[in-house]
Amino acid sequence: MEEQGLLIVLSGPSGVGKGTVRKHLFDHYNNDFDFSISMTTRLKRAGEVEGVDYFFRTKEEFEQYIKEGKLLEYANYVGNYYGTPIDYVRETLDSGQDVFLEIEVQGALKVKKRMPEGIFIFLSPPDLEELKMRIKNRGTDSPEVIGQRMEKAVEELQLIKYYDYVVENDSVDEAARKIRSIIESEHLKVERNIDRFSKIIEEMK
Amino acid sequence: MEEQGLLIVLSGPSGVGKGTVRKHLFDHYNNDFDFSISMTTRLKRAGEVEGVDYFFRTKEEFEQYIKEGKLLEYANYVGNYYGTPIDYVRETLDSGQDVFLEIEVQGALKVKKRMPEGIFIFLSPPDLEELKMRIKNRGTDSPEVIGQRMEKAVEELQLIKYYDYVVENDSVDEAARKIRSIIESEHLKVERNIDRFSKIIEEMK
Numbered sequence: 001m002e003e004q005g006l007l008i009v010l011s012g013p014s015g016v017g018k019g020t021v022r023k024h025l026f027d028h029y030n031n032d033f034d035f036s037i038s039m040t041t042r043l044k045r046a047g048e049v050e051g052v053d054y055f056f057r058t059k060e061e062f063e064q065y066i067k068e069g070k071l072l073e074y075a076n077y078v079g080n081y082y083g084t085p086i087d088y089v090r091e092t093l094d095s096g097q098d099v100f101l102e103i104e105v106q107g108a109l110k111v112k113k114r115m116p117e118g119i120f121i122f123l124s125p126p127d128l129e130e131l132k133m134r135i136k137n138r139g140t141d142s143p144e145v146i147g148q149r150m151e152k153a154v155e156e157l158q159l160i161k162y163y164d165y166v167v168e169n170d171s172v173d174e175a176a177r178k179i180r181s182i183i184e185s186e187h188l189k190v191e192r193n194i195d196r197f198s199k200i201i202e203e204m205k
Numbered sequence: 206m207e208e209q210g211l212l213i214v215l216s217g218p219s220g221v222g223k224g225t226v227r228k229h230l231f232d233h234y235n236n237d238f239d240f241s242i243s244m245t246t247r248l249k250r251a252g253e254v255e256g257v258d259y260f261f262r263t264k265e266e267f268e269q270y271i272k273e274g275k276l277l278e279y280a281n282y283v284g285n286y287y288g289t290p291i292d293y294v295r296e297t298l299d300s301g302q303d304v305f306l307e308i309e310v311q312g313a314l315k316v317k318k319r320m321p322e323g324i325f326i327f328l329s330p331p332d333l334e335e336l337k338m339r340i341k342n343r344g345t346d347s348p349e350v351i352g353q354r355m356e357k358a359v360e361e362l363q364l365i366k367y368y369d370y371v372v373e374n375d376s377v378d379e380a381a382r383k384i385r386s387i388i389e390s391e392h393l394k395v396e397r398n399i400d401r402f403s404k405i406i407e408e409m410k
Contacts, residue, residue, distance in 0.1 A: 124402065157405070158406055160399065161395060161399060165390070166394075178393060185370070185387045186390075189370055193371050194365070194366060
């Protein structure tokens with residue numbers, strides 16, 4: 001029997017740098033997992049590419065996906081939908097390949113309900129001032145939206161207890177390296193290797 | 206409250222290379238843990254240093270330690286005692302420092318009974334032929350002792366299910382790096398950081 005792939009879920013407050021850390025992880029570490037691309041109704045930002053950063057869809061198209069049950073999770077966040085297409089995730093895990101999800105906190109908790117065997121990593125800001133700066137420096141949003149994001153961030157930090165691991169994003173490189181350690185370490189758990197080792201023991205007898 | 210240190214237990218069959226991997230880990234990675242030195246009644250090998258590799262003691266001295274309950278665990282292995290002084294381990298963990306134990310499989314299981322919160326890592330041989338070679342190339346022991354060690358190895362491999370992680374020693378550097386990942390990853394678990402983060406959340410409100 002093929003070993004099942006791991007579902008790795010990276011989440012955390014808005015503005016904490018999930019996307020940057022995820023990109024660094026994929027660019028600088030030799031990873032054996034697929035990155036699951038989210039679907040969203042929010043507007044494309046400068047430099048973002050359809051099918052690479054997100055699948056950008058209209059509200060109507062997104063709601064059609066919801067109706068058809070084609071999303072592992074979805075959330076409405078500051079007026080926009082974000083979600084994860086379910087078929088791709090299931091097929092990849094079944095083939096023994098890991099899947100990496102980078103999603104909003106609401107979405108991560110929904111995934112946890114449906115797939116509690118996933119590895120849930122919370123990317124946290126090193127402190128509040130830093131978080132404020134990151135949200136403000138993004139520069140594309142109004143003061144109202146920034147205010148909503150701050151409140152959301154406090155709410156979201158309180159959800160940390162539902163996660164397996166917490167990584168502080170005090171340095172993008174360190175955060176990416178730590179996430180790599182978590183994934184590697186999870187693969188080394190005895191429960192995931194016991195079948196393979198039972199075979200080795202039989203050969204030694 | 207100071208965070209409690211982690212007890213890291215590296216174990217595995219005789220001849221698998223525990224000592225080599227442990228030395229590589231300590232020499233090449235920036236570790237924040239203390240290495241707990243074992244006590245033994247076996248003869249000092251060429252190059253081994255008292256108080257660095259082991260505390261070398263006579264059988265009589267060792268049995269006095271047992272009587273006085275001063276060992277976290279001890280085992281009689283191929284005619285010699287091996288054990289871990291308990292006071293040093295407890296004091297170090299209480300001070301928030303990690304402790305690293307490299308011990309025989311019998312000893313590791315005894316430690317697990319007394320301190321189940323430890324992180325138990327099984328260093329496994331990549332295959333039987335490799336294990337045979339390593340035991341034989343050590344070159345200081347008789348065929349009888351080698352035979353005993355082989356039987357012991359099979360017995361010990363069957364105990365893998367009591368461990369948390371399994372690391373194959375197919376390369377000393379890779380094995381050491383993986384152990385480093387496990388230790389780092391364990392420190393990132395939410396259960397070990399929740400108190401610290403509750404404080405951060407309060408500051409953000």
